[in-house]
Amino acid sequence: xxxxxxxxxxxxxxxxxxxxxxxxEIDFASTPAVRERLLAVMENGAQEIVLxxxxxxxxxxxxxxxxxxAKKLLAExxxxxxxxxxxxxxxxxxxxxxxxxxxxxPE
Numbered sequence: 009x010x011x012x013x014x015x016x017x018x019x020x021x022x023x024x025x026x027x028x029x030x031x032x033e034i035d036f037a038s039t040p041a042v043r044e045r046l047l048a049v050m051e052n053g054a055q056e057i058v059l060x061x062x063x064x065x066x067x068x069x070x071x072x073x074x075x076x077x078a079k080k081l082l083a084e085x086x087x088x089x090x091x092x093x094x095x096x097x098x099x100x101x102x103x104x105x106x107x108x109x110x111x112x113x114p115e
Contacts, residue, residue, distance in 0.1 A: 017064075019045040026054025031063030034071035043074050050078065050087075057082060057089040059111070064098050072107060079110065 017032035090112035102108040
């Protein structure tokens with residue numbers, strides 16, 4: 009049995025400073041690596057981090073906690089984070105957990 013070496017997620021910086029595209033699945037096992045990459049992007053000093061989650065198929069509670077942590081860390085320096093686009097599956101999770109409004113998602 010061969011294990012895949014392809015990560016279940018990707019994080020890529022977009023064309024504008026602070027643009028971040030996340031794809032795949034973020035779960036308990038992948039959250040530490042995603043956190044490391046997201047925090048590195050946040051170090052660029054962009055006033056606003058814009059998350060593009062249209063390609064994100066799944067996020068669990070550890071991934072949601074990561075987004076909340078990022079929001080808190082950015083707020084400490086007067087910066088913001090928002091979601092520009094989101095997949096229907098992940099949008100449902102944000103709305104069920106009542107976190108959508110926190111990240112600028114429409115009702």
